[in-house]
Each structure stands twice: as structure tokens, then as C-alpha cells.
Amino acid sequence: MTHRRSPPPPSWDFSLEDGSEKAHGLFSYLRYFWDDKAIASITPSSRYLVGRIIRAAQPEGARRVIEYGPGAGVVTRQILRRMSKEGRLLAVEMNQKFFVALSRRFHDPRMVLRRDDARLIDQIASEEGLSSVDAVISGIPFAFLPAPSRHELLKKTAALLKPGGRFVAYQITLHLVPLLKKYFRKTNIEWEVRNIPPHFVMTAYK
Numbered sequence: 001m002t003h004r005r006s007p008p009p010p011s012w013d014f015s016l017e018d019g020s021e022k023a024h025g026l027f028s029y030l031r032y033f034w035d036d037k038a039i040a041s042i043t044p045s046s047r048y049l050v051g052r053i054i055r056a057a058q059p060e061g062a063r064r065v066i067e068y069g070p071g072a073g074v075v076t077r078q079i080l081r082r083m084s085k086e087g088r089l090l091a092v093e094m095n096q097k098f099f100v101a102l103s104r105r106f107h108d109p110r111m112v113l114r115r116d117d118a119r120l121i122d123q124i125a126s127e128e129g130l131s132s133v134d135a136v137i138s139g140i141p142f143a144f145l146p147a148p149s150r151h152e153l154l155k156k157t158a159a160l161l162k163p164g165g166r167f168v169a170y171q172i173t174l175h176l177v178p179l180l181k182k183y184f185r186k187t188n189i190e191w192e193v194r195n196i197p198p199h200f201v202m203t204a205y206k
């Protein structure tokens with residue numbers, strides 16, 4: 001995996017799926033949430049929500065995937081498990097602690113991790129030579145972005161997708177739906193209650 005803008009070496013661990021370290025991982029997640037409200041969720045996505053996101057995004061065999069806001073990497077791991085062996089995953093995480101934890105956790109040559117703001121995705125993707133993307137998966141809280149930024153990010157996302165490509169956003173409200181209808185051809189909405197808090201999974205097709 002390639003990392004960009006590497007911060008200093010970390011002194012913490014973040015292992016959410018590793019049995020005995022799970023409680024520590026959850027505690028860390030809560031602490032990170034306390035420091036940075038842009039994380040927006042007090043726990044990582046549940047396996048039910050992750051399953052729903054992955055079924056919507058269909059990364060099986062995909063060659064180019066982008067993830068906004070990987071956080072602890074619970075969705076990231078499932079994308080990597082399914083995408084093509086020759087594929088490329090560009091993950092953009094703004095929070096420094098998550099960035100460091102992800103850098104330590106993932107060592108997959110297909111993955112590029114950038115510590116950056118997803119709102120700059122056009123610039124980041126161009127720097128990474130990525131276009132005509134199969135799927136973009138987003139966990140970032142669009143509700144926290146100013147309205148013009150929401151429009152701009154969706155417009156940039158649609159421009160990066162190949163025809164028929166999918167944008168999957170998971171959020172606690174449906175506020176994004178009218179915007180998705182503006183920038184995408186078709187939108188599908190599901191609700192996953194087995195998550196704290198329950199989330200909508202919105203899939204928009206280019």
C-alpha cells in the first residue's frame with residue numbers, strides 16, 4: 001500500500017476485528033469521535049451495514065474503486081477482499097489517527113491511502129492517475145458539509161465514475177437523495193436497522 005503525507009509514527013493501536021483487542025479498538029474509536037466530530041458515528045459500521053454497502057457497491061472484480069472516509073477500515077477490508085487482483089483502491093481519510101491506524105493495518109499493494117479531504121477528489125484522483133472508476137463508496141457525513149460543497153463533491157464523483165458506475169453513500173438521513181437525483185441517472189435506497197445508529201444505504205448510478 002502507498003501512503004501519502006505520512007504523519008509521525010503512532011503510539012496507539014486500532015484493532016477492531018482482532019478478538020481481545022476489540023474493546024480497546026472500540027474505546028479508541030470513541031476517543032477519536034470525541035476529538036473529531038467529522039467522524040460522525042460513535043462506532044464503526046456493523047457487519048450488517050458493511051454487508052449491505054458491499055452488496056450495493058458490487059466491487060467483485062472491480063478494477064478501480066474509491067472510498068471516502070474509510071475510518072477504521074471495516075468497509076475497506078471487504079472491498080479489497082472482492083476487487084480484482086489487478087485492481088486499485090484509492091482511500092481518502094481526513095482524520096490523522098484513522099490515517100495512521102489504516103497505514104499500519106493495510107499492506108495491500110492495490111491500495112493507495114491519502115490523508116486528505118474527499119472534497120479534493122478530482123485533484124487527488126488525477127494525481128493518482130485514476131479515472132473511469134467502477135464504484136465510489138462514501139462514509140463521510142455529507143450533512144456536515146456546506147451545501148455548495150455537497151453539490152461540488154457529488155458532481156466531481158459523478159465525473160469520475162464510468163458509465164454505469166455506482167456511488168454508494170451510507171448516512172443516517174435521506175437529505176442526500178434530491179442531490180443524488182440531480183447528478184445521477186437512477187437512485188436506490190435501503191435501510192439497515194442493525195447498526196448504531198441505523199443507516200440508509202443510497203446507491204446512485206451514473
Ligand SMILES: C[S@@+](CC[C@H](N)C(=O)[O-])C[C@H]1O[C@@H](n2cnc3c(N)ncnc32)[C@H](O)[C@@H]1O
Pocket residue numbers: 038039040041043044045068069070071072073074075092093094095098116117118119139140141
Ligand atoms: C461515519 S465514519 C465511517 C467510517 C467507516 N467507513 C465505517 O464504515 O465504519 C466517517 C469517516 O469519514 C471521515 N471523513 C469525514 N469527513 C471527511 C472528508 N471530508 N474527507 C475524508 N474523510 C472524511 C471521518 O474521519 C471518518 O473516518
